[in-house]
Amino acid sequence: MIHVNALTKTFTTKKGTVEAVRGLDLHVAAGEIVGFLGPNGAGKTTTLRMLTTLLKPTSGTATVAGHDLVAEPTEVRRRIGYVAQGNTVAPMALVGEELELQARLYGLGRAEAKDRVAETLRALDLAGLEGRPAGALSGGQRRRVDIAMGLLHKPKLLFLDEPTTGLDPQSRAYLWDYVRKLREEEGMTIFVTTHYLDEADALCDRILIIDHGRIVTEGSPADLKAELGPSATLDDVFLHVTGRELRENTAV
Amino acid sequence: MTALILARHYLRATFRSKLATLINAIQPIMFLVLFGPLFARSGIGSWDVLVPGLLMQLTLMSAGLAGFGIYVDRRFGAFERLRVTPAGRTSLLLGRVLRDIVVLLVQAVLLLAIGFVLGLRVPPAGLLLGLVLLVVLAIGLASLSYAIALVMPDELFPPVATTAVVPLMLLSGALLPMSLAPAWLDVLSRFTPFRHVVEAVRAFFAGSYVTPVVGWGVLTGVLFLVVGVVVGTRLFHRENA
Numbered sequence: 001m002i003h004v005n006a007l008t009k010t011f012t013t014k015k016g017t018v019e020a021v022r023g024l025d026l027h028v029a030a031g032e033i034v035g036f037l038g039p040n041g042a043g044k045t046t047t048l049r050m051l052t053t054l055l056k057p058t059s060g061t062a063t064v065a066g067h068d069l070v071a072e073p074t075e076v077r078r079r080i081g082y083v084a085q086g087n088t089v090a091p092m093a094l095v096g097e098e099l100e101l102q103a104r105l106y107g108l109g110r111a112e113a114k115d116r117v118a119e120t121l122r123a124l125d126l127a128g129l130e131g132r133p134a135g136a137l138s139g140g141q142r143r144r145v146d147i148a149m150g151l152l153h154k155p156k157l158l159f160l161d162e163p164t165t166g167l168d169p170q171s172r173a174y175l176w177d178y179v180r181k182l183r184e185e186e187g188m189t190i191f192v193t194t195h196y197l198d199e200a201d202a203l204c205d206r207i208l209i210i211d212h213g214r215i216v217t218e219g220s221p222a223d224l225k226a227e228l229g230p231s232a233t234l235d236d237v238f239l240h241v242t243g244r245e246l247r248e249n250t251a252v
Numbered sequence: 253m254t255a256l257i258l259a260r261h262y263l264r265a266t267f268r269s270k271l272a273t274l275i276n277a278i279q280p281i282m283f284l285v286l287f288g289p290l291f292a293r294s295g296i297g298s299w300d301v302l303v304p305g306l307l308m309q310l311t312l313m314s315a316g317l318a319g320f321g322i323y324v325d326r327r328f329g330a331f332e333r334l335r336v337t338p339a340g341r342t343s344l345l346l347g348r349v350l351r352d353i354v355v356l357l358v359q360a361v362l363l364l365a366i367g368f369v370l371g372l373r374v375p376p377a378g379l380l381l382g383l384v385l386l387v388v389l390a391i392g393l394a395s396l397s398y399a400i401a402l403v404m405p406d407e408l409f410p411p412v413a414t415t416a417v418v419p420l421m422l423l424s425g426a427l428l429p430m431s432l433a434p435a436w437l438d439v440l441s442r443f444t445p446f447r448h449v450v451e452a453v454r455a456f457f458a459g460s461y462v463t464p465v466v467g468w469g470v471l472t473g474v475l476f477l478v479v480g481v482v483v484g485t486r487l488f489h490r491e492n493a
Contacts, residue, residue: 052336077338088329093265098330101261105254105337149333 001157001189002028002051007060008213009046020046022213024060030156033183033190035204035221037197039242043213044193045085048161051191052082065157078106081150081158085165088146091135095126095145098134099152106153113152120148124178140171147175151182158182160192164199172196176203197234201225207234211242254339258347259354262321266355276314277359280306283427284366292371297429299372304453305426306367307360307386308446312424314359315390316417318352319401323409326401341488345398349484352394353387360386374457382456388473389449392480399484424450448472 007024010017021043028034038044049055051064053073062069065079089098096117103113121127124144134142143163150158160179164172176199182188194200200207201221208218217224217237225232228240266273284306291302325331334344360383364372374382401409421427423437424446430438441447452469460466 054332054335074338077336080336082333082336084329084332086329088333090324090328090330093330097261097264101257102333102337104257105334105339107338 001030001032001066002026002062002064002191004051004062005060007047007050007062008058009043009050009055010058020213021050021057024210024213024215026208026215026218028189028191030189031183031187032206033179033192033204035200035207036191036193036210037195037200037207037238038193038210042211042242044210045161046213047210048082048159048191048193052080052159053077065155078153079156081153081155083146083150083158083160083163085161087134087142088149089134089142092133094130095121095132095134095137096130099130099145099148102149103152108153116152117148120152124148125174140167140174143167143171143175147178154186155188157189157191160190162193162195164194164196172199179203197238201234207237209238209241216241254343255346255350258339258343259350262348262351263354266351273355273358274362276355277310277362279313280310280359280363281366283309284363284370287427288367288370296432299367299370300374300457301429301454302427303364303367303372303374304382304450304457305424305428306363307382307453308424308426308450309421310359310363311356311386311390311393312417312421312426312446314356315352315394316397316420317413318348318394319397319399319409319413321348322398322401323406326406342485345395345481345484345488348398349391349394353390356390357383357387375459377461378456378459381461382453385449385453385456385469385473388477389445392473392476392478395480395484396476399480399487402487402490420444420446423447426450429454445472445476449476 004024004026007021008019009021010019024043024047036044036047046055050057051062051069053069053076056070064076067075067079069076089095099117099120100113103116104110108116117130118127121130124147126141126144126148129137129141134145137145147160147163150160164175167175179190179192180203183190192200192204204221206218207221207224209216219227221234224237225234228237284303288299288302292298322331364379397413400413404412423441423444425433425441426446430441430447433441448468449472452466452473455461455463455465455469
């Protein structure tokens, strides 16, 4: 579903050149749930923005959902869903109208878009909120609206960037259950970034850890932990491969 | 088609707040009601001189500040969400511009209606041509405003855009014809596109359709349209815009 070879992204800033992603190789099979982890500034968001066509790679090649990322960005966009970090609906916008627009931009007719919106809202326990402004929803409801935006066109591949940050445990549990259901019932491939490593451990088939723009380790959560010791957690693995140095000021 | 879907969506949201649409037009309406009678009695000009100027003020304030929409959408992540959809990049721009044009026309009709009550009399052909020329200018101006909002840091766009509108409006001669200005100001104003357009609209309102003033105004409006749309489209296609 995702095949990335030697992908790089270099930014030119006032302070010089920053290599945010350096020769990244990664492969994700159809139906996998893959956790993409890394410290702040490691290159996670830049990679995600490249894989979702928001940024052009500096070099390297990538095929996403069967289409070349650079040569066929529109085909890639038709087949992927992307839920960015933070909210993606302005507080004054009405939930139903925004969802309907999103569906129509994926080519659904007006009636079909309305049906799909109703179906998606029901699936995410948001039914009845169509006429409400996004700003009037709770944090959990608003995040579920963001996720609904990424699912309306039934993508083959869903990118989730920090989907549960700032949510209470109930909302987080609900979202992860829903993500599992998407894979089990729809066969969807899910590529997710999160800082909640216990959640990545419980949810993901495979973990990729990126640091300084390169994948530093990958494997199933069980294998990664076993390599470190019988009582190791994913946090231990993460700190072992990325170190303990603070990264707050290095984000690209 | 996608541009129309977007325009319809934005219009629904805009007209939901009828008060906001009215408030955007309130400044030119205030000028019309409170400054207009003074202007008409001063001998400087009549309603057909003032109203085209106020229409230009309206155009500058609505199309010129249109980039605020991108600024808001970027702040809330909505713009990035739209960019990941298969919608054409040009449609993402034109959908917004179409909304701006409809809103501008509604506000212009409101202004004209009040103008007619106060004494404005314009030949229908002149009125129609004047509005068409303003729409041509507004398409270019709104496109350019969005383009600038895309490339400018978020914190800079609001102060830069609002600060730029005032001198551009004054230099256009929207409020007082530049024929009254000292020579240096008159020369300076000729370098702004808006003066030529406002003078052409005044000519249309006065019933003159084939004059050098009209020619310059139409040429300026069309050039502004082409430059604005080309620059706007290119920037909407640019990565990470």
